[in-house]
Amino acid sequence: MSEYEAVIGLEVHAQLKTRTKIFCGCSTEFGRPANSQTCPVCLGHPGALPVLNRRAVELGVRGALALGAEIRERSIFARKNYFYPDLPKGYQISQYEEPLAEGGGVPIECGGEATTIRLTRLHLEEDAGKSIHDGMPDSERASYVDLNRSGTPLAEIVSEPEIHSPRQAYLYLQRLRSILRYADVCDGNMEQGSFRCDANVSVRPIGEAKLGTRTEVKNLNSFRNVQRALEFELKRQIEILRSGGQVEQQTILWDASAGETRPMRGKEEAHDYRYFPEPDLPPVVCGEAFVEEIRRSLPELPAARKARLVAEYGVGADEAHQLTLEAPLADYYEAVVRAGAGGAAVANYVLNDLQRAQNEARRADDEIPLPAEHLAELIRLVDDGTISSSAARQEVFPEMYASGGSPAAIVKQKGLEQVSDESTLQVAVEAVVAENPDELAKYRGGKQGLIGFFVGKVMQKTGGKANPKEVNRLLRTHLDPPDSGDPT
Numbered sequence: 336m337s338e339y340e341a342v343i344g345l346e347v348h349a350q351l352k353t354r355t356k357i358f359c360g361c362s363t364e365f366g367r368p369a370n371s372q373t374c375p376v377c378l379g380h381p382g383a384l385p386v387l388n389r390r391a392v393e394l395g396v397r398g399a400l401a402l403g404a405e406i407r408e409r410s411i412f413a414r415k416n417y418f419y420p421d422l423p424k425g426y427q428i429s430q431y432e433e434p435l436a437e438g439g440g441v442p443i444e445c446g447g448e449a450t451t452i453r454l455t456r457l458h459l460e461e462d463a464g465k466s467i468h469d470g471m472p473d474s475e476r477a478s479y480v481d482l483n484r485s486g487t488p489l490a491e492i493v494s495e496p497e498i499h500s501p502r503q504a505y506l507y508l509q510r511l512r513s514i515l516r517y518a519d520v521c522d523g524n525m526e527q528g529s530f531r532c533d534a535n536v537s538v539r540p541i542g543e544a545k546l547g548t549r550t551e552v553k554n555l556n557s558f559r560n561v562q563r564a565l566e567f568e569l570k571r572q573i574e575i576l577r578s579g580g581q582v583e584q585q586t587i588l589w590d591a592s593a594g595e596t597r598p599m600r601g602k603e604e605a606h607d608y609r610y611f612p613e614p615d616l617p618p619v620v621c622g623e624a625f626v627e628e629i630r631r632s633l634p635e636l637p638a639a640r641k642a643r644l645v646a647e648y649g650v651g652a653d654e655a656h657q658l659t660l661e662a663p664l665a666d667y668y669e670a671v672v673r674a675g676a677g678g679a680a681v682a683n684y685v686l687n688d689l690q691r692a693q694n695e696a697r698r699a700d701d702e703i704p705l706p707a708e709h710l711a712e713l714i715r716l717v718d719d720g721t722i723s724s725s726a727a728r729q730e731v732f733p734e735m736y737a738s739g740g741s742p743a744a745i746v747k748q749k750g751l752e753q754v755s756d757e758s759t760l761q762v763a764v765e766a767v768v769a770e771n772p773d774e775l776a777k778y779r780g781g782k783q784g785l786i787g788f789f790v791g792k793v794m795q796k797t798g799g800k801a802n803p804k805e806v807n808r809l810l811r812t813h814l815d816p817p818d819s820g821d822p823t
C-alpha cells in the first residue's frame with residue numbers, strides 16, 4: 336500500500352422510520368407477503384400521482400440536523416431515469432441538484448486521532464422494489480419482483496471522498512448509524528435493508544492531488560463486508576496501477592461468499608440518467624420555524640453524551656465511545672452509576688462482562704435482563720472487600736445474569752464472602768511465617784518479591800477466602816524486621 340493512498344466516499348441509504356411510503360399511503364412494514372403493500376402510485380401505473388409524506392420530510396430534516404448539516408429552504412424532486420425490473424415507472428424520484436440538506440459531518444476517532452468526515456449532502460428519495468432470483472419453484476427460468484419496498488422513503492447521505500482506510504470507513508458507518516438511531520430517524524437494521532451502503536473507491540499515488548478513477552462497490556450488507564470489500568478492492572486497484580494498467584470506472588458487486596468483487600456494469604455518468612425536475616411534485620419548502628422546532632426536539636446525541644460521560648464519570652474516551660454507540664446501553668450504564676457504583680468500575684463491567692453475556696445470549700442492547708441495582712450492588716461488594724474481584728466476575732456475575740438473583744444472596748449461597756476479620760487472618764499469617772523460616776530469612780535479606788509466596792500460603796490456608804489486601808497488610812507487619820524503617 337505504501338506508495339498509494341486510498342480514497343473512499345460512502346453513499347448510505349437510510350430508511351426513514353415512517354409508517355407509510357413516501358408518495359402513497361401503503362405500509363412500510365417489513366416482512367409481509369410479496370406485493371401485499373402496493374397501490375397504483377408505488378406500482379407505477381400511468382397517471383397515478385405522488386403526494387409527499389410530510390413525516391418523511393420531518394425525519395429527513397431531523398437526520399440532517401443531527402449530522403450538523405444545513406437545511407436548504409427549498410429542495411426539488413427530480414426524475415432519475417433508468418430501466419430495471421424492480422422500477423416499474425422507469426424512473427426513481429430523487430432529489431438531485433437541490434437536495435434537502437448540505438454539509439455536516441460524522442466525527443470519528445481512528446488510532447487515537449480525532450477527525451470529522453464531512454458530508455456532501457443528504458437528500459430524500461424513494462426506494463425501488465426487489466427482484467427475487469432464487470428460492471421459487473421455477474427459479475431456473477424465471478425471476479420475480481416484490482414491490483412492497485417500492486416507494487419506501489430513504490435519506491441518501493453522501494460523504495466527501497476523504498475516508499482513507501477500510502477501518503475509517505467502518506468507524507464512519509458505525510457512528511453515522513448511531514447518530515441516526517439516537518435521533519430516531521432510522522432503525523439502522525442492515526439485515527432488513529434499512530441501512531445500506533455503497534462504497535466509491537479509488538487510489539492515487541501519495542502526494543497526488545487529483546482523484547484517481549473510482550469504482551462503486553454495491554451489495555455491502557454488513558459493516559464487516561464493507562471492510563472486507565474495501566480491502567479487496569483497494570488491493571485490486573493498486574495491483575492494476577503497479578503493473579502499469581488503468582482502473583476502469585465501473586460498478587462492481589461484492590460477493591461475500593467468494594470474498595471478492597465482480598464487475599457488474601460500466602459505471603454510468605449523471606447525464607446517462609436524464610435527470611429532470613419531477614413535474615408532479617411541488618418544491619419542498621422548509622421554513623425556519625419548521626426547522627427550528629425539529630432542532631429543539633433532538634435528544635442528546637452521541638458526541639455530546641460521550642463528552643459528558645468522560646467529564647462526569649471519569650471514563651476514558653475509548654470506553655465512552657463504546658458506551659455511547661447505542662442509547663440503551665448508555666442509559667443502562669448511567670442507571671448503574673446512579674444506583675451507587677463508581678463510573679470506571681461500571682464501565683469495565685458493562686463493556687466486558689455484560690457485553691460478553693449479552694452476545695452469548697444474542698440479546699440486543701435494549702433487552703438487558705440484569706437490573707441496574709444488582710450490578711451496582713455487586714460492584715459495592717467488591718469495593719468493600721466482601722468478595723474478591725475474581726469471585727465477582729467468575730461466580731457471581733454469570734449467576735446473577737442468568738438467574739436474576741441478587742448478588743448478596745448468591746454470595747451467601749455460594750459461600751464466597753472473603754475473610755477480612757483481622758484476628759482470624761492474624762492466626763493464619765503467624766502460622767505461615769513460622770512454618771517458612773528459610774523464605775523469611777531470604778525476604779529479610781532483600782528478596783522482597785517473596786511477599787507473593789507468603790500471600791499464596793495464607794490463601795491456601797484459608798481455602799482461598801482471605802481478603803488479599805488485608806493479608807498483604809498483615810504480612811508486611813510480620814515480615815519486615817522491626818528496625819526496617821531506618822536502613823542506616
Ligand code: ADP
Pocket residue numbers: 342343344345346493494495496497535536537546547548549551605
Ligand atoms: P454518483 O455515485 O451518483 O456518481 P457522486 O459523483 O456524487 O455520485 O459521488 C458519490 C460518492 O463518490 C461520494 O461519496 C464521493 O465522495 C465519492 N467519490 C467521488 N469521486 C471519487 C473518487 N475519485 N474516489 C473515491 N470516491 C469518490
Ligand code: MG
Pocket residue numbers: 346533551
Ligand atoms: Mg453513487
Ligand code: ZN
Pocket residue numbers: 356359360361372373374375376377378486
Ligand atoms: Zn402505494
